[in-house]
Amino acid sequence: MDNGQLIAVLASILLQASPLIIAVCGETLTERAGIVNLSLDGTMLLSAMTGFVAAHLTDNLMLGFAAGAAVGAFFALIVAFSSIQLKQSQVATGFVLTLLGDSLSAFLGQEYTRLPGPSVPHFAIPILKDIPILGPIIFNQDGLVYFAILLIFATSWWLFRSRPGLELRSAGERPEAAFARGVNVRRLRYLYTVIGGALVGIAGAAYSLDVKIGWSEGHTRGLGWIALAIVIFGGWSPVRGAIGALLFGATKAAATVLQRAFPEVSVVAFNALPWLLMIGVLLLVSNKIVGRLLVNAPPALKRPLQRMLQVAPPAALGTELKNE
Amino acid sequence: MRVELQNIRKHFGEVRANDDISLIFEPGKIYGLLGENGAGKSTLMKILSGFQKPDGGKIILDGKARRFDSPADALAAGVGMLYQEPLDMPPFLVLENYLLGQRRGFAVNARQAAKDLRELGKKYGFDIQPEEHIRDLSLGERQQLELLRLLAGGAQLLILDEPTTGISTEQKVLLFDSMRKLAKDEGKTLILVSHKLDEVQDLCSQVFVLRKGKLVGEAKLPCPNELLVNLMFEKLPPRRERASREQKQVALELKDAVVATPRLELQPLNLTVYAGEVFGLAGLEGSGQEILLKACAGLLPIRSGSMQLGHQPLDQLDYHAARAGGISYMAAGRVEEGLVAGLTLTEHMALVDQEAGFFVDWAGSRARTKERVQHFQVVGTSESTVEQLSGGNQQRFLFAMLPSSLKLILLEHPTRGLDIRSTDWIWQQLDERRKDGTAILFISADLDEVVERSDRIAVFSGGRMSRVVDAAKTNAEELGHLIGGEQ
Ligand SMILES: Nc1ncnc2c1ncn2[C@@H]1O[C@H](COP(=O)(O)OP(=O)(O)OP(=O)(O)O)[C@@H](O)[C@H]1O
Ligand SMILES: [Mg+2]
Numbered sequence: 170m171d172n173g174q175l176i177a178v179l180a181s182i183l184l185q186a187s188p189l190i191i192a193v194c195g196e197t198l199t200e201r202a203g204i205v206n207l208s209l210d211g212t213m214l215l216s217a218m219t220g221f222v223a224a225h226l227t228d229n230l231m232l233g234f235a236a237g238a239a240v241g242a243f244f245a246l247i248v249a250f251s252s253i254q255l256k257q258s259q260v261a262t263g264f265v266l267t268l269l270g271d272s273l274s275a276f277l278g279q280e281y282t283r284l285p286g287p288s289v290p291h292f293a294i295p296i297l298k299d300i301p302i303l304g305p306i307i308f309n310q311d312g313l314v315y316f317a318i319l320l321i322f323a324t325s326w327w328l329f330r331s332r333p334g335l336e337l338r339s340a341g342e343r344p345e346a347a348f349a350r351g352v353n354v355r356r357l358r359y360l361y362t363v364i365g366g367a368l369v370g371i372a373g374a375a376y377s378l379d380v381k382i383g384w385s386e387g388h389t390r391g392l393g394w395i396a397l398a399i400v401i402f403g404g405w406s407p408v409r410g411a412i413g414a415l416l417f418g419a420t421k422a423a424a425t426v427l428q429r430a431f432p433e434v435s436v437v438a439f440n441a442l443p444w445l446l447m448i449g450v451l452l453l454v455s456n457k458i459v460g461r462l463l464v465n466a467p468p469a470l471k472r473p474l475q476r477m478l479q480v481a482p483p484a485a486l487g488t489e490l491k492n493e
Numbered sequence: 494m495r496v497e498l499q500n501i502r503k504h505f506g507e508v509r510a511n512d513d514i515s516l517i518f519e520p521g522k523i524y525g526l527l528g529e530n531g532a533g534k535s536t537l538m539k540i541l542s543g544f545q546k547p548d549g550g551k552i553i554l555d556g557k558a559r560r561f562d563s564p565a566d567a568l569a570a571g572v573g574m575l576y577q578e579p580l581d582m583p584p585f586l587v588l589e590n591y592l593l594g595q596r597r598g599f600a601v602n603a604r605q606a607a608k609d610l611r612e613l614g615k616k617y618g619f620d621i622q623p624e625e626h627i628r629d630l631s632l633g634e635r636q637q638l639e640l641l642r643l644l645a646g647g648a649q650l651l652i653l654d655e656p657t658t659g660i661s662t663e664q665k666v667l668l669f670d671s672m673r674k675l676a677k678d679e680g681k682t683l684i685l686v687s688h689k690l691d692e693v694q695d696l697c698s699q700v701f702v703l704r705k706g707k708l709v710g711e712a713k714l715p716c717p718n719e720l721l722v723n724l725m726f727e728k729l730p731p732r733r734e735r736a737s738r739e740q741k742q743v744a745l746e747l748k749d750a751v752v753a754t755p756r757l758e759l760q761p762l763n764l765t766v767y768a769g770e771v772f773g774l775a776g777l778e779g780s781g782q783e784i785l786l787k788a789c790a791g792l793l794p795i796r797s798g799s800m801q802l803g804h805q806p807l808d809q810l811d812y813h814a815a816r817a818g819g820i821s822y823m824a825a826g827r828v829e830e831g832l833v834a835g836l837t838l839t840e841h842m843a844l845v846d847q848e849a850g851f852f853v854d855w856a857g858s859r860a861r862t863k864e865r866v867q868h869f870q871v872v873g874t875s876e877s878t879v880e881q882l883s884g885g886n887q888q889r890f891l892f893a894m895l896p897s898s899l900k901l902i903l904l905e906h907p908t909r910g911l912d913i914r915s916t917d918w919i920w921q922q923l924d925e926r927r928k929d930g931t932a933i934l935f936i937s938a939d940l941d942e943v944v945e946r947s948d949r950i951a952v953f954s955g956g957r958m959s960r961v962v963d964a965a966k967t968n969a970e971e972l973g974h975l976i977g978g979e980q
Contacts, residue, residue: 330600330601331599331600331601332592332598332599332600332601333599335589335592335593335601336593338585339582339585339593342582342583342584342585343580343581343582343583345580346580346581346582347582347593348563348564348565349544349563349564349565349580349594350564350565350593350594351563351564351565351566351568351569351594351596352565352593352594481584484583484584
């Protein structure tokens with residue numbers, strides 16, 4: 170493989186990973202606020218279908234994305250409402266919505282399979298695209314990729330540098346204490362569940378309008394679960410989550426290459442590769458093993474290493490605010 | 494700020510936690526609030542600080558009636574409360590924890606805020622490191638942070654609910670100094686809820702006493718302790734002299750045992766505890782005594798050396814083997830480690846039932862629970878969930894769940910948060926068990942308790958165990974020196 174080819178592969182990994190990155194950022198926001206929206210797989214299918222159909226019918230790309238976002242926001246609103254207002258289990262609601270989104274997308278999308286529709290146009294950013302190596306990989310892409318990259322930094326800044334982000338995280342860690350500090354935990358959980366859901370919806374539409382253009386039944390099936398796994402893998406941090414999404418894309422690309430090199434090995438084995446990698450890394454960063462590895466680390470390095478490697482889920486993830 | 498409570502009422506089902514309480518707190522003074530476990534002190538203070546809503550009654554601040562919808566509301570009106578367990582954010586940085594809830598600016602100016610926080614700390618004599626994680630701090634430090642946060646939020650009335658349980662002596666002195674300063678120099682009103690009469694006498698100028706949800710008396714301090722005790726308890730049974738230990742049978746023996754956690758490695762331990770003996774462990778929190786206890790309970794592995802229970806070697810001990818072998822462990826965190834939030838007392842009893850088969854004998858469990866609840870004088874019913882119990886009653890219930898025949902009981906802070914009567918009562922129960930040859934190994938931060946209740950004592954400091962001293966021949970002062978690391 171020469172340099173040009175390598176750059177092309179890397180650019181394609183970035184493009185493939187972009188919708189995942191968007192979904193991961195959205196779900197990270199939601200889970201950081203203490204709600205787990207498990208319906209991602211169904212949401213993405215339904216919004217991929219809706220997004221495509223809306224864009225196809227109106228011939229307007231933006232309307233397609235807006236429709237996808239609306240579907241995602243609506244599903245998320247159901248999760249938020251049933252858990253916050255009706256005190257139902259978030260896991261149960263999420264599962265039901267996953268199944269609903271899947272079947273609904275298959276049913277409503279029947280008439281629209283394998284049709285042409287608008288797709289996100291390629292747009293190289295002047296000047297930046299001429300930076301050696303990075304330019305063609307990152308800045309010779311389309312709007313979706315740029316949006317995903319901006320989103321990583323925006324959500325990260327929001328979560329860890331802004332005051333609203335502080336409140337958002339507090340609702341996910343210890344809602345009772347957050348409430349005592351005057352944080353409106355319920356409103357805030359609604360807000361971030363809906364925003365997170367809208368982003369997941371955009372991610373769904375991104376598949377049918379950009380990465381895997383068009384609609385067919387089960388178009389994005391499985392990708393929602395992958396996004397959920399990557400949120401955990403990324404330790405509820407957008408930057409680490411994005412790295413996870415890229416790593417996932419890279420192993421998939423590697424699997425394709427390997428498969429061509431070793432045609433006698435079953436396809437299934439190579440498809441399992443990304444998962445094996447993910448499980449391996451999760452084990453590696455598990456607190457026990459990190460703790461053991463760090464016992465002999467120099468004290469000056471211990472703290473920052475620990476901070477980087479050890480992650481815990483938001484302590485109140487999936488629980489309700491209890492007061493009175 | 495002058496604070497007036499008028500006819501405050503709060504009922505939890507049958508329980509009248511607050512029954513028509515009226516009180517006045519004047520500015521610039523420190524008040525004590527006393528009462529036995531479950532008397533309603535915390536409830537009253539939670540109402541005053543906006544954490545719970547009263548069923549009836551009025552809160553009047555400087556002549557104006559107020560209603561609080563949340564603790565943040567109350568703080569905005571000048572009322573701040575430090576809870577028994579600090580209401581902070583363990584995964585956050587100290588700085589983030591401080592900033593949360595402050596309404597200023599959109600982006601956080603971390604550098605400026607860190608500087609402000611350090612200075613505020615200095616003003617009250619607290620050494621604050623804004624970049625540390627809350628979860629790495631001691632209880633006393635977390636408390637200091639909460640105090641600073643409330644002061645920064647404009648608190649004029651500060652409520653401290655049992656602030657000295659679980660903090661070191663130095664931290665206590667520091668806390669009391671700053672409390673005095675706040676009252677005298679800044680004219681703030683302070684309320685101290687406590688079971689420790691000496692502290693109250695030392696700090697407060699006036700006390701109010703609650704019993705069973707009612708205000709039953711007040712007194713100007715100083716006054717004789719007996720007067721306060723008589724107000725708090727209708728009748729206090731006389732203290733029984735404890736029998737001295739006779740048996741010389743070994744209950745627990747450690748030889749060159751090495752135990753370590755990622756944070757602290759203990760020096761090799763040599764320790765013998767005899768059957769029927771009460772062995773006290775003192776030391777600052779985190780000095781290693783907790784690790785020893787956990788190792789004996791089978792919760793931490795012994796890396797080298799040996800441990801024996803009676804004559805039985807216990808090298809590969811795990812928690813369940815320890816339980817089966819007759820070792821019982823009671824952790825300091827009641828609700829976190831000892832009890833299961835959300836389960837009723839009966840369900841707890843069914844859980845610890847050792848002969849339990851697949852089917853739960855609910856009627857039997859309920860009967861047993863009722864009998865134990867009565868015997869151990871737990872204020873609650875077999876159908877209460879554990880978080881409905883007051884702190885003291887949770888502790889009593891933990892004792893009620895201990896299996897009946899045991900070789901060794903390991904206790905972390907067995908009487909933390911308990912009133913005098915319950916404390917006495919718990920030790921009586923433990924004394925009864927000593928007669929059957931049960932050995933008791935316990936940790937306490939209260940040096941007087943360690944001296945008074947133990948037969949022998951060892952002190953931990955920085956992972957080292959001191960020589961073993963005879964309780965009859967020592968005093969709190971000597972232990973204090975040992976805690977400081979003297980040999
Ligand atoms: N949320 C609740 N639900 C039901 N009962 C409650 C609840 N909170 C408190 N109680 C009951 O109200 C009574 C008063 O409790 P409170 O916590 O105010 O006592 P306390 O004086 O602070 O006791 P302690 O010294 O043990 O802390 C107790 O009998 C307790 O069981
Ligand atoms: Mg209390």
